[in-house]
Amino acid sequence: MRGRLVLLVVVVGVGLGSAATARAQTPYPPTPANCSINNGQAVPRGGLVPLNCLSLLFNRTYLISFSQSPAVSLGSARTDAAGTLNTSVRIPSTAHAGAATITLQSGTDVHQFGITVAGASTGGGVGLPKTGQEIERYSIWGVVLVLIGTALVTYSRKRRRTKATVDASV
Numbered sequence: 001m002r003g004r005l006v007l008l009v010v011v012v013g014v015g016l017g018s019a020a021t022a023r024a025q026t027p028y029p030p031t032p033a034n035c036s037i038n039n040g041q042a043v044p045r046g047g048l049v050p051l052n053c054l055s056l057l058f059n060r061t062y063l064i065s066f067s068q069s070p071a072v073s074l075g076s077a078r079t080d081a082a083g084t085l086n087t088s089v090r091i092p093s094t095a096h097a098g099a100a101t102i103t104l105q106s107g108t109d110v111h112q113f114g115i116t117v118a119g120a121s122t123g124g125g126v127g128l129p130k131t132g133q134e135i136e137r138y139s140i141w142g143v144v145l146v147l148i149g150t151a152l153v154t155y156s157r158k159r160r161r162t163k164a165t166v167d168a169s170v
Helices: 002-024 135-169
Strands: 034-037 048-054 061-067 072-078 085-090 098-106 109-117
Touching (some): 034 109, 061 085, 072 085
Antiparallel strands (some): 034 048
């Protein structure tokens, strides 16, 4: 009986020891990943951009996705023994200019990084579409008409007074 008890303690101890070793590989709280996407520059639509990350879980495959509307999978990449990931991803050509998110996911380990998608390069630049009305022109005409109306009313009242004064004196 005593031999079985010792054997049970040894088996449980080995199991707990290996579990503690496995947990020691992933520190808690996890270290935030440090990623550089296109060296911090705005990413071009349809372009191949470098993605370099440090402090990820080591020897893991990460799914890489691009989140705008709609989200697009950019593939996957594997980290090395130091938790470093170096790869290149192609930004979808359908991406619109502005803010977007790159997501790296390996199981429950998820990291998101904000990026800026550059607009189309057309030499002269792309401005915003013209919307609304040109109210300046109408406002100026409105002010001019109000001033003319005021001048006419003032002139007609002055004329009536002058006429009334002339009629009263006769």
